[in-house]
Amino acid sequence: MSADADEMHAKSSYAQTLIKNSQKTIIVKPKGENQKNQSIAKTKSDVLKNVDPLTDINIGKVKNLKDGGVLLQCDSSSNFKQSAMNNLSDQYDIREVKTIGPRVRITGIPDYIKKEDITLYMRKQNESIFDEKSICTLLKYGPVKKNNTIFQAVFEVDLLTYKRALTLGHCLVGLNGCTIYDAIDVSRCFNCNSYGHSHKFCKNSSSCPRCAHRHNLKECQADVEAFKCVNCYNFNLKNNNHDVNINHAAWDHDKCHSYKMVIQKVKQDLFGLSI
Template sequence: MTATILKYLNSVSGLSWKCKECDRNCFPIDHTGLNKFLEGKHTELLNNLNSVFDTLKSDFKKVTEENMQVLRKSESDNVIPPPHSQILKNKTQPAIIVKPKNTVQTATLTKSDIKANISPLESQLSLTKVKDTQSGGVSIGFSSKDEKQRFKERATAKLGVNYDIHEIKGFQPRVKIVGLSQEYPDSGITDFLEHSVKTNSTTFNYLPECRVLKQWPTKKNQKKFQALLQVDQTTYDVVMKAGGVFIGYDYCYAYDAIDLIRCFNCNGFNHSSRSCTQKKSCPKCGLDHSVSECNSTVLNCINCKKLLKDNEPQTNLNHAAWDTRCPVYISVVRGKRQIFSA
C-alpha cells in the first residue's frame, strides 16, 4: 500500500479496514461520527414526512370545505315553496279556505271580497300562500297558528254570512337540540329560540311558535342535556338551515326529531341490521367494512352512491351516510313527515 492510499484511508471518517495478513482492525469505526450522521438523516426524513403530511392535511381540509359549500349551495338552490296540494293535505303550514256559499261564484270575486274586508298589514298577517280552489274558493297559508286564528276570526265576522271559513291545521315538525349545560325552564328555551329565529327570519312580522315537549340528559354525559321541541314550519326551516341555536351561552346542535330506523349494516333506512339482506358498508367511505376499521380520509356516501345515475355526474357524494344534510336522508325525513302528518 502506498503512502498516498494510506493517507486517503486515514482521512475517511468512519472507515474500518484491516491488513490482509491479519484479522486485526487497524482503524476502528468512528461510532460518534456515525451516530451523528444517522441522527441527522433521521431528523431530515421526519421533517420531510411532516411537511408532506401538513400539506396533505391542508389540501384535504380545503377540498372538504369547498365540497361542503357546494353541497349547502345545492341544497339552498333546491329549496322550493310547498305546493298547494301540501297545504290542503296538512303537510306544511297552517291555512284557511274561504269558500263562497254561492257555488257559481268565481275565485276572483272571492278574493276581491277578502281584500275589501281584511288587510294583511292592518291585521299583521304574514301570508305564505294564496291559491284559487274549486267552486270559487281561495286558500290562504300563514306563518303561524296565531295569524291563522286572527284571520279566521275576522273572516268569520265580516264574511261569514256569504262564505264558509274552513280551518286547515298545519303540520308542526319536531326538533331535537343537544348541548344544554343544564336543565332550563321551558320558558327559557322558548324565549331564546324565538329571539334567535326572529333575528334570522326574513318573514315580515313573524311570530315563532315553540313548545318544549321533553328535556333529559344525554347517555354519554349526564351533565349535558337535550330537549325535544315542537315548532312551526318557519322556525323549523330557520333552525335546521343554521344547524343549531344558542340557548343562553350554550350552542346546541339541532336535529330533525322524526324517529328513523337506520340499518347499521348497510346504512339504509326503514329496517334494522338484524333483518338486513344487503352487504356491509362503511358509513364514511362506502366500502365493505365497518366504520371502526375505516382509515379513509375521503367521505363517500353509500346511500347517494346507490342512487347515482350515469347522467348525473354532478351528484355530490362527499359526505358521510349519517350526515343530516345528505339528500337521501332529507328525502326520507320528508316522506316520514308526510306520513305522520296525514
C-alpha cells in the first residue's frame, strides 16, 4: 500500500473501523521546508529522542506516511502525544486521529428492557463475554424492522470482547436468548460511492448508487432490472479477468463483492493488530 493511501486511511471513517478504541492514533509529520526531503528514519529518530521510552512508548503499530511522516498507534493511557508535543512541535505537526472500535449487533432483546439499562444487562448477564476491562458503548437501540416488541442494540466494543462475543454468537438479556451479529461496517461516500472517505473530502465525479450513472440518486429512474453497482463495475474494469456480478445497487451488501472485499480488508487489519 502506498504512503498516500496510508494517510488517507488515517483520516477516513474506513480506517476508523480498523482500530480498536482503547488505542489512540497519532500522526507526526515534519513541518514546512523540512517536509519535502526529510526521511522517515529521521522522523522516527527524532520521535525516539523526544519521548521517554519507559513511560511513553507503549506503541502497538507504526506506519510510514509520505513526506517523512509516521503514524503511531499507542495505548490510550499513553501520554505520548503530550511529550511529543512539548518537544517536537517546532519541527513537526502532531495530531491525534479519532478512532472507532469493532461493533456487535444484538437482536432478540425484549421490549421491557429500557435503553438506559441495556448495557448493564449485557454486562451482568454475560460475564463470559464482558469482563471489567471490556469496552461496551451503546450506539443504537430500537425495535427490529418487522416486530416492534423485539429490540436490537449495537455496541462498540474492544477487540477481545468482539472476538468473544462472535465466537459465542449468543447472549442472554432479561429472559430472552439473543443472537450476536458482527456489526463492523464501512461507510460509503455519498458522492462517488467508493469506500474509505467521506463525501466531504471527495474529489471524484459523482455517481448514482442505484444505476452507476452520473446523476443524483433523487433523479434516478432505474428499476430493479437496471440496477448497477459502480464499485463492482469498476472492480471488473480494473481486473480484466474478473466478472463479478454488477446487477445490484451499491448499498446491497449481500450481493456486493466490492463491499465484501472491503470488509475482509478491514478485518485483516483489525485482527492483525497486537492486543
